[in-house]
Amino acid sequence: MTEDELTAGQPHGSCTVVVEAGYDDEVSRNRENVNTVRKTVTRTLTVAVGPAPADPDDLVEWIAGTVGSDSAALPDGLPGLAHDTGGLLALPEECAADGRPVYAALTIGPLEGHAGTIRSGGLERVGRMLLEVGRQMMTELGCAPAEPWVITSPWSQLPEEEEPASDTADVCRIPGLRFVFGSAASYSGHRVGPVTQEFQSCSVRTGREPAGPALELMMLGQPWLTAAFAETADAPSSRDWRGSGWVEESSAVVLTECGGRPVVLFMRGEPRAAVVGRDTIGSFAIFSQAVTHRVGCDPVAPTAEVES
Secondary structure: OEEEOOOOOOOOOOEEEEEEEEEEEEEEEOOOEEEEEEEEEEEEEEEEEOOOOOHHHHHHHHHHHHHHOOOOOOOOOEEEEEEEOEEEEEOOOOHHHOEEEEEEEEEEEOOOOOOOOEEEOHHHHHHHHHHHHHHHHHHOOOOOOOOOOOOOOOOOOOOOOEOOOOOOOOOHHHOOOOHHHHHHHHHOOEEOOOOOOOEEEEEOOOOOOOOOOOOEEEEEHHHHHHHHHHHHHHHHHHOOOOOOEEEEOOOEEEEEEEOEEEEEEEEEEEHHHHHHHOOOOHHHHHHHHHHHHHOOOOOOOOOHHHHH
């Protein structure tokens, strides 16, 4: 285990734990010759605490890695999101560093040394682990609330299972968001996350490799999370989008106002996403138009981008 010292005056740090376990695996050359071999698997858990990264590229990777398009909000109004391999929790305002919100992030790495797939225990278990991590961080920083944060309610909004790719259906049920998967269709899919006033997500996987989504689209409306994008307000949005931030082929962050509250529209895309459909900016525009219409605010994307 490696860790950084964490104090009230220095709310930045990380801790990495490598968990190792053994299991018996049967190896056989034929039915009569079966040997049991003891094997070892490892998994890395990393906890980081501190404000959101200021660098735009780092901020995109931070959101994609800690929030992710397969997240769900913690129950009971707790300021956090969790998914199968990690999550993000906003610490109380008293924990702030130089006026910037401080977050506890949990990342669970892949299982190394095992041919199959073993999940981390599910989103609900990861959420409780994230909350326990957050409580420990608050205690060390001296900003824990009088009443400890606990989960008592069921998870009411969970991501859906991945659906197979189709050339004839709208991706993530977003009107007009279509791809031409072609021969890659049998290895592709899309997944709809929770659809609420404060969060909506869509992820698209194209082909076998590399692992993970080729396109992630999210609407982030939680005040504790949109605050992480405050510094993007200094950069007028490119390509005539309504708001501030940036819109590029590989990533987009647009901080805008919707019904009197801040909302962030987020995209991370890879070149392989454009191979099977429209360009990533066009996909982001269609998603943004659908989301802003659903939550009842003025369009954010330029009409030209939506129709491209």
